[in-house]
Amino acid sequence: MSGNWKLLFGLAFVLVMIGWPLVVHAHGVSIEYTSNVEVEVVARYDTGGPMAGAQVVVYAPDDPGTPWLTGTCDDDGRFIFTPDSSKPGTWDVQVRLAGHGGMIHIPVGEGMVGTGGTGGYSVTQIVLMAVCVIWGIAGTALYFMRKRA
Secondary structure (H helix, E strand, C coil): CHHHHHHHHHHHHHHHHHHCCCCCCCCCEEEEEEECCCEEEEEEECCCCECCCCEEEEECCCCCCCEEEEEECCCCCEEEECCCCCCCEEEEEEEEECCEEEEEEEEECCCCCEEEEECCCCHHHHHHHHHHHHHHHHHHHHHHHCCCC
């Protein structure tokens, strides 16, 4: 009878976890930019909240291993800088705060007008997360269904 109790408890646990509404904050990051003469970077969490006070590191295309400029985002998650026009190419901007962040690649040169960004999860990340959830549910169910010697 104790085996049935464990099975029922395990199934109830899995059903509660599947149906339980969860709120997860600040796991993904969206970084957008607008460039004209200046480059404006706006960093937000997936929830839409700004990454206020996030650390920003800008790398020039001629020396991508050494920071060209460092700074922090304002209260709205914005950071504005003027790249050196004598260094055309792809500028890399890294934004980080409390373990969350990302990097964006900004083309600078001819015309230098544009927008772009990163956002959300990639298809690979979504598939991997779904597989992990299914694996966890199956493993939990198998654990509670096993027979003891």
